[in-house]
Amino acid sequence: MIVDIVFGFLGAGKTTFITRILNDWAVKEKTVVLVNEFGEVGLDGELLAMQGGNVVEMPSGCICCTLQADFKTQLMDIIDTIQPERTIIEPTGVATISQIRSIIELQVFEGAIEEINDILIVDATGFMDLYKANRHFVESQIEYANIVILNKYDRVDKRKAMLTRNSISAINPGITVLTAAFGAVDWAEYQLALSTVFRSTPSIDVERGHDHDLAHQDRSSSPANGRKLRFSENQDALGYESFGYVFENLSFDPESLDSFFHMLKQEAAGMGEIVRAKGIFQIGDKGVLMEIASGELSTQPAGQVRDSKISVIGKSLDRDKISAALKQCTTEKS
Structure with a gap:
């Protein structure tokens, strides 16, 4: 099974991007979306299900901290009962990606998960303000990403677009950056990026992993x-x-x-x-x-x-x- 972790700050366009991907990908592969939202009332799972997606919703909380055990159990259940070719994980917009990776990389999943893709959705219109306000959070997200989807790219001028891309590349020089409008990325470019991206297992920063208690x-x-x-x-x-x-x-x-x-x-x-x-x-x-x-x-x-x-x-x-x-x-x- 391939696991795509689609993460990003609140309102970046994660659900819209996943909806677009499902329209292209789910017809070719057996795909499940595991959704975890911030707060008790969830909407993203329902919206994805409306598009015909095979959706599993996590309870309120954050899978990177308070729901770690539930997340592990839920992922094991998906592997055992549904047996998808691809699982797309959409964590909350405030999730710490290092903790999510540490769970997926547990020995219990060895042999079941063949590939992990860390896909960061960035809002081009608000990235610089978010970076100034939450530097550590933004840098940790970019450091763990394989691919950045610079969403809402059509709504910024060339100068702001270049500044955003340069800031992302400065944090993670080897990262692949693709642009999108309303979550629609060039499908051929996205597939190529997934097939050619360099993947490594980041070391888990224990101190960082525990700075997200809810x-x-x-x-x-x-x-x-x-x-x-x-x-x-x-x-x-x-x-x-x-x-x-x-x-x-x-x-x-x-x-x-x-x-x-x-x-x-x-x-x-x-x-x-x-x-x-x-x-x-x-x-x-x-x-x-x-x-x-x-x-x-x-x-x-x-x-x-x-x-x-x-x-x-x-x-x-x-x-x-x-x-x-x-x-x-x-x-x-x-």
Whole structure:
């Protein structure tokens, strides 16, 4: 089995990239996607499943620290029961890649895993700001990558694009850098990169591996109007916290929802410093995916939606304000 670890910071475009790859690759190889998200309410697994992907979801938490034992067991189960030719692992956007590699390289997997590819997805529009704010985190990701997919490359000017590429190459001179727009990489270039990339086993930095402990706190409440609310808060070394909502038997007003997401983008609205927000919503008889990544809001069809759900990640989040604003967006299903 080949293992592709597709990692990158929150909102870089990991799920979009994997969706593109599945469209090309899954028809040729038996492929499984193992998804691990930051926070209790997960959306990426559902989005990938909507595209016909064979998806296995990990529970809330991070497979590089608190879920190491679960991750090992889940991977062994995939090998034994599904027996895929390729497993794509999508860890959380704050995962420490060295710890994930240390689990995959355990002796128990010797003979079952023939190749490991470390594929880093980088947001070209926000890389330099992220690098300045979290230098150690960014450098550790790039040091462990075999291939960098410079996503959203079409949305930056030549000067910024060159600065980003040079910064990546300075950290890891031998790395292969490919460009992509909305997760769409040149398929022939990607296949060639995978077949020719130099692979080595990095030494595990024990101190680095332990700088990503998560302090987990779970809270829940039961709002009125028959709404089901699930709340979780996770905080990692980068200082981010996460919570999510699941809505049953409720639809959403599109204009109110659009206003809500625009408020999330503005720190002056008092909801906190939002770095990532993603939601699947029932609007009438249609499903809509709305998300904030790199400070920009995007909306696209999401197929059939059973329950609406949202995940918000950031710092100093005001949950009461966010919850109250969400309530103003809901309507009873007809």
